[in-house]
Amino acid sequence: MQDEKNGEYVEALARGLAVIEAFDDQNPEMTLTELARKVDMSPATVRRNLHTLEALGFVRRNNKHFLLAPRILTLGSAYLKAVRVDEAIMPELYRITELFGDAANVGVLDGPHVLYIAHLSEARASRRMASIGVTYPAYATSMGRVLLAYLPEEELGGYFRKLEPHKLTDVTVTDLETLRAILGEVRTNGYSITVDQLDYGITALAVPVKDNAGRVVAAVNTSGYSPRLKPDDLLEQRLAEMQVAAARISTLLMRYPALLHSLAPH
Structure with missing residues (x-):
């Protein structure tokens, strides 16, 4: 893993990936508050990441809950x-x-x-x-x-x-x-x-x-x-x-x- 103090390190990207990785079999759907607590970020930061991921098709929302969308499979494939x-x-x-x-x-x-x-x-x-x-x-x-x-x-x-x-x-x-x-x-x-x-x-x-x-x-x-x-x-x-x-x-x-x-x- 690259040094987080390195000038080339993009923290915004790291936070977005952390949001993606937070979803698992125990937490397939989470509210904004639940997700922010799990990734230890502010709700505002998580909200911006979720908005971006949703716009790109990697995340969907179900009422107040967020979940991964099928398009996330393209990253692994x-x-x-x-x-x-x-x-x-x-x-x-x-x-x-x-x-x-x-x-x-x-x-x-x-x-x-x-x-x-x-x-x-x-x-x-x-x-x-x-x-x-x-x-x-x-x-x-x-x-x-x-x-x-x-x-x-x-x-x-x-x-x-x-x-x-x-x-x-x-x-x-x-x-x-x-x-x-x-x-x-x-x-x-x-x-x-x-x-x-x-x-x-x-x-x-x-x-x-x-x-x-x-x-x-x-x-x-x-x-x-x-x-x-x-x-x-x-x-x-x-x-x-x-x-x-x-x-x-x-x-x-x-x-x-x-x-x-x-x-x-x-």
């Missing part, structure tokens, strides 16, 4: 089309789901979260599911742990200094020392397995995706239903193919420089 995610990543996700069923994903770090940039699922079940653009706490996901494990020590230390983990299930690991030890094992082993960490019923295996300089730029995972997926079976049956998938995605990234540059560490 522009990225997917520009960097050609379908060509660079999706072939391997199709191959993985054809081999094992269940779901396959590719994610990157977005602050303290893992952000899903590609997703394919055989079927949707009654448990928390991934989709493109969704974010989850990195400490509780297989891909997040892979991405954290390969961070430079200074960045990882900064992550832990700010981290306040919460129990998402009864077995979610929240002890900082235990999490650090787990990340050490992930880096040593080259993969991460999580069971019921993010939500009940989710078992996942993730491996790193590297660029031509050997830097980890993303992670790819395979996930399924915990009661029928044991960690040892996951390793035996899927690890080798997941490593193949990661290597193939790494190779494909060389053909799509826009995508590679967008994933490269800052």
Whole structure:
């Protein structure tokens, strides 16, 4: 993230994006007052942003409530089309789901979260599911742990200094020392397995995706239903193919420089 004190930083744009990002599954519609409270801005500032976003077609109003309009999807789809995610990543996700069923994903770090940039699922079940653009706490996901494990020590230390983990299930690991030890094992082993960490019923295996300089730029995972997926079976049956998938995605990234540059560490 750019320094906010930099003379090139446009605060008005940052505020507009903050207003957009404030809407989520818990707050799909908000009044001006509610929105101002959530983004910690004055009602006058939020009103101007909402007026602009409404004029551009990104926000609508329902009586006194504001909500995102379908046109907001063009912002995310522009990225997917520009960097050609379908060509660079999706072939391997199709191959993985054809081999094992269940779901396959590719994610990157977005602050303290893992952000899903590609997703394919055989079927949707009654448990928390991934989709493109969704974010989850990195400490509780297989891909997040892979991405954290390969961070430079200074960045990882900064992550832990700010981290306040919460129990998402009864077995979610929240002890900082235990999490650090787990990340050490992930880096040593080259993969991460999580069971019921993010939500009940989710078992996942993730491996790193590297660029031509050997830097980890993303992670790819395979996930399924915990009661029928044991960690040892996951390793035996899927690890080798997941490593193949990661290597193939790494190779494909060389053909799509826009995508590679967008994933490269800052």
